[in-house]
Amino acid sequence: MKLCFIADARSPIAQNWISYFVGADYDVHVISSYPCASSAIHGASIYEFPLAFARFSSSRINSTSMNSKKNQSRARISSPFTKTLIRDWVAMLDVIPHVSKLRRLINTINPDLVHAMRIPFEGIAASMAVDARFPLLVSVWGNDYTLHAKHSLPTAIMTRRTVRRTDAIHCDCERDLRLSFKWGFRVDAPSLVVPTAGGIQSDTFFSRTVTDSKVNYQEFQNKRVVINPRGIRGYMRNDVFFRSIPRVLHYHPDVLFVCPGMAGDKNAINWVKQYNLEKHVVLLPSVKRDEMAELFRLSEIMVSPSIHDGTPNSLLEAMSCGCFPVVSALESVKEWITDQDNGLFFDITSENDLADKVVRALDDDQLRNNARLRNIRIIQERADYATVMPSVVAFYRLLINSVSIRPLSQR
Known part of the structure; x- marks a missing residue:
């Protein structure tokens, strides 16, 4: 199975999810929406494709170690409405001109499935760039509907287009699946509700009564x-x-x-x-x-x-x-x-x-x-990673099979 992810390769959430498929010896390609290190996800083929002015980001490191200066700049625009309105209006201007180039890259990779992780702006770009012959899965992250789409007209328009275009939806809560239907997702289309990072790895996050602290x-x-x-x-x-x-x-x-x-x-x-x-x-x-x-x-x-x-x-x-x-x-x-x-x-x-x-x-x-x-x-x-991720593999296969048997006129 050849998989193409459109995601911020610096994100621990994306890394945790995608690394499972690398470890299972799938052919993994990651189109990173932000500049990143070539080793951001070991074993995956990574293509830097900054979206929404992300090419001007100074960070090429994992988001768990972003510097305090970036945090300060974010804090200056602390209102969710103001921050989202400015970001989304401006960023949308930078997504559309890159659609053709993104389409060519995806066609060159020729994957069995494309998975866009987050609606703004990975999913939005994918909805315009992914050829209908490739199954498209879009993940809804926590604030995609309730913050970004709600407070920004251009993001709302493109969110509705994305949700209608995608072949399947992945959400991390039942609320967002319900909202997906309200935004135009087909009720008979495949959907999956599991944590965005693929669940919790119990060898790292575990409880103990006596803490042997570092x-x-x-x-x-x-x-x-x-x-x-x-x-x-x-x-x-x-x-x-x-x-x-x-x-x-x-x-x-x-x-x-x-x-x-x-x-x-x-x-x-x-x-x-x-x-x-x-x-x-x-x-x-x-x-x-x-x-x-x-x-x-x-x-x-x-x-x-x-x-x-x-x-x-x-x-x-x-x-x-x-x-x-x-x-x-x-x-x-x-x-x-x-x-x-x-x-x-x-x-x-x-x-x-x-x-x-x-x-x-x-x-x-x-x-x-x-x-x-x-x-x-x-x-x-x-939310056990060892249980969740095999179910994701099964969902991927279901989606690939469901698209492959569609009449060509519907692809």
Whole structure:
């Protein structure tokens, strides 16, 4: 099976998914929508094809180690509406002129299947460039409908065109499958609902009672740790998160708040200073997957202050490591978390409510222990990489076969 992926090859999500097929000895070709290292996905043939002005990106490294300057520039446009509106209007101008060249590249590869990972702008480009003789699968990532298409007219128009054109849809939550139908996806077309990264690899993200911490994080040993792993994104209410911390410290002055992906960010630094949190907050750079797993095992609570999401991979990773979720009450997240059972929901607009939920979780050992057992079981049953990815292979084969038997007039 020869596979062609159109994806950001720097993305850990894309790397985790695509690497499975490389490891299974498939013929894997990756058209990267961002500049990347030639070794970004070992064993795959990689073609740099920057879309949406991505060629001007200075980053050729894995997104887990993007520098703080980039985070600062993102933080300057913190409104989801403003950031998306500007990005999508401008970026669309750069996608259309490259369609013919992308089509020629795909035709040269001549794959059995094309998989575009994300609607803006990989899926949009694929919908215009992929010849009808090639089966096309488009992945819907967490914010494609609820943020990008909702707030940007050009993205909305092209999202509808993409969803109508694709032969199949992959979503990471049932909510996005329902939204796909509303955006024009055919109800009788093949669909798949599994985590975007292919699930959780239990040899990395696992729970243990006694943590044998790496040297880098021994300073967090014997402390009560709360982690916010979501980094700096326009759709994160990190302002609410930082405002909640003084109230938590009033009840639990020994708690340490750890924030990967925020080191050097101007807004995060200002919040720490504004609320006198220098002794209570650690702003870390983005970390590798094994280090994130270690941080989850060191932490009692994971906070996700998101206003837009599908199924956050960081949520599944935290659950697998036994870290208790305190999360905003999004429809997609409710597919994994039941309030007051295996996690707690908070009002995303209220720092007091967030603080109270964190305090409750810190106070209730039984709640955390029961949730840990249930969450580990949920991940094993619904998000185990070793189970999910074979089902993806079967789905690919089903899609290839279904397109191959279509009349030529319908291809």
